Amino acid sequence: MKDALNGIRVLDITYYLPGPYAGMRLADMGAEIIKVEPPQGDPARYMSGGVVHEANNRGKTIVHLDLKSPEGLAEMLELVKTADALIETFRPGVMKKLGLDYDSLKTIKPDLVYCSLSGYGQNGDMAALGSHDLNYMALSGALDVLKDDSGRPVHPTNTFADFTGGLLAAEQITAALLKKFRTGEGRYLDIPLVEVMAEFLTNHDLYHERGISDHGIPEIAGSRISYAIYGTEDGRYMALGALEDKFWRNFCAFIGKPEWLEWGAKETGSPKHQEVASFFKSKSWREWYGLSLQVDACLTPVLKAHERHEHPYFLQKKRLEQQVAGRTPRD
Structure with missing residues (x-):
């Protein structure tokens, strides 16, 4: 499927891991990914010598814009006019302050597919809280199913919520693009990472509800x-x-x-x-x-x-x- 998304342009305004990974998945399927970073670069460039950045930004064109400046914002809006989709991972409200939220951008690009990837979604009491992969694992119940023999949760050495969130974002963006080309309609996607992990626990929920097991499939x-x-x-x-x-x-x-x-x-x-x-x-x-x-x-x-x-x-x-x-x- 390396050429399935040829001709699709996606703006990747994300840092660290889940958003960049989503963009890289789309790039692997042929999409043109333009990653927009601040003048100083994605903060992931400074983690372990830039390893995280290198591992999750394959196949992208990277540009540096100061979105807080009039010049940078103007360049960004010109890019939006040429884009099919956009991914962002800022805290809720940041893109609106910049004038780059979905409601603002759909006035200049009505068929834009816009994906917000965050910890706790765009609304609610926890939406503005800081959080990381370990928090999403813990709050979703996913961490509880990874225990050692003593019953203590095992500390993961991989960021499962980040990667699965990136996968789901790529899936949802691809589906929204399909609808866009069928109907001409854009779409706003709100993907909270904590809910992504919770989706993997449907077996556990039903086993608990039926009184069979508190640990998922017993076998x-x-x-x-x-x-x-x-x-x-x-x-x-x-x-x-x-x-x-x-x-x-x-x-x-x-x-x-x-x-x-x-x-x-x-x-x-x-x-x-x-x-x-x-x-x-x-x-x-x-x-x-x-x-x-x-x-x-x-x-x-x-x-x-x-x-x-x-x-x-x-x-x-x-x-x-x-x-x-x-x-x-x-x-």
């Missing part, structure tokens, strides 16, 4: 031997997702443990679970890594982020993409 909540994370001899981890009987049977047959065939649905923490866990710890992570490529049992190594680039799946995918593009990698 995948870490309570079954066949669907759990296991430590290895050298302190690394493997993920076993053999939820269906056929995968558990495949696993038991492959490792030569037919006596475990009836254990798949047994509870973690039981003596049987301890026996399985001890067996995992009898081999190194590298040994289990190799075995995971030999058996169809939903068995995968828990990789560090940089290690995925060397996994056969990602290596093969990269090779195929290069071949399609006419660039066969050298041996």
Whole structure:
């Protein structure tokens, strides 16, 4: 889909991560993204030597405008006249003070698709509060479903709300563009990141409402031997997702443990679970890594982020993409 949005121009007036990521997703689909930064640049340029900025602004044209100056505002309004869509991530009310809110811009560009991506939306008591990814995870309930064995929420080392919010923004903008070209109508999109994360908890809501579980789907909540994370001899981890009987049977047959065939649905923490866990710890992570490529049992190594680039799946995918593009990698 690298050319699906060819001919579409999007103005990206966003900083840090969720907005830039949304714009980059649209750029990856062929849209022309003009990222408007202040004269001193996006603040992300100064985080860890600019790594966050570099990682989320691929394929964009970056211009620097002082939107508080008459000259900068005039240049921005000229860009709006040529744009199909605009993304902004300022706190509610800022764009209105600048004269760049949706109501103002639709007078000069009636079919503009305008997306506001924020923590708590444009209205309500919390709309003007400062917030970050950890807050959206916590308030939505998403952080509570990521707990260690003691019940303490695990501190994420990735910004899940930012990335999922960026994905949803790209999806909603694309849908609004489709409607724009069908009807000629513009659209205002208000996307609060806290609500984005809450949308992933519909299973949990219904299980709680029905009195079945306060932890979502019980079968995948870490309570079954066949669907759990296991430590290895050298302190690394493997993920076993053999939820269906056929995968558990495949696993038991492959490792030569037919006596475990009836254990798949047994509870973690039981003596049987301890026996399985001890067996995992009898081999190194590298040994289990190799075995995971030999058996169809939903068995995968828990990789560090940089290690995925060397996994056969990602290596093969990269090779195929290069071949399609006419660039066969050298041996």
